[in-house]
Amino acid sequence: DADVTQTPRNRITKTGKRIMLECSQTKGHDRMYWYRQDPGLGLRLIYYSFDVKDINKGEISDGYSVSRQAQAKFSLSLESAIPNQTALYFCATSDPTLGGAARETQYFGPGTRLLVL
Amino acid sequence: AQSVAQPEDQVNVAEGNPLTVKCTYSVSGNPYLFWYVQYPNRGLQFLLKYITGDNLVKGSYGFEAEFNKSQTSFHLKKPSALVSDSALYFCAVRVDTGRRALTFGSGTRLQVQP
Numbered sequence: 365d366a367d368v369t370q371t372p373r374n375r376i377t378k379t380g381k382r383i384m385l386e387c388s389q390t391k392g393h394d395r396m397y398w399y400r401q402d403p404g405l406g407l408r409l410i411y412y413s414f415d416v417k418d419i420n421k422g423e424i425s426d427g428y429s430v431s432r433q434a435q436a437k438f439s440l441s442l443e444s445a446i447p448n449q450t451a452l453y454f455c456a457t458s459d460p461t462l463g464g465a466a467r468e469t470q471y472f473g474p475g476t477r478l479l480v481l
Numbered sequence: 482a483q484s485v486a487q488p489e490d491q492v493n494v495a496e497g498n499p500l501t502v503k504c505t506y507s508v509s510g511n512p513y514l515f516w517y518v519q520y521p522n523r524g525l526q527f528l529l530k531y532i533t534g535d536n537l538v539k540g541s542y543g544f545e546a547e548f549n550k551s552q553t554s555f556h557l558k559k560p561s562a563l564v565s566d567s568a569l570y571f572c573a574v575r576v577d578t579g580r581r582a583l584t585f586g587s588g589t590r591l592q593v594q595p
Contacts, residue, residue, distance in 0.1 A: 470527070
């Protein structure tokens with residue numbers, strides 16, 4: 365979805381390096397998410413943010429941190445990258461709808477492919 | 482806890498034939514179910530969702546899915562497959578209580594042969 369952009373699209377880094385993945389959206393959505401995708405495991409939630417001051421850990425937050433700089437921007441950082449963080453990372457957004465958060469559709473960015481050597 | 486199972490890693494079907502991609506779920510509470518598709522080097526695209534009401538949900542690109550509460554299933558279907566439908570398909574579930582995020586299945590690769 366062109367309304368959700370991720371930079372960089374591809375990144376190679378070395379073990380121990382700090383890197384940041386960035387996500388921007390023009391959809392005007394309040395809620396933003398970071399997932400990682402590994403073959404055979406589907407997508408797993410790393411962090412999510414329901415607004416600028418509301419950040420929550422997902423199921424696999426260890427080794428990651430996030431920053432919600434504005435409604436439109438949500439960054440994911442790997443403080444000290446390790447090889448098992450090699451994966452495809454997706455940012456997603458959603459907007460509260462009538463009937464509750466569970467009904468929301470999430471819209472995904474194109475992904476960042478990260479390789480940690 | 483909530484979980485989703487996609488029992489087939491890959492589904493092969495000939496162009497023009499009907500296709501089914503299977504999904505079963507486990508939740509405590511009322512489920513909200515989603516299907517997404519991922520084309521090579523692309524992000525996930527939303528196909529359809531079941532919230533309430535009619536058990537047969539119609540979505541994008543001619544896909545539909547049937548919610549079956551007794552079998553806890555939400556299989557994705559299309560009457561006539563196209564080669565361009567070849568992609569990776571993900572089922573996801575969320576319950577209507579609390580602030581739970583989406584839980585995704587492991588994905589099923591659909592291969593449509595000409």
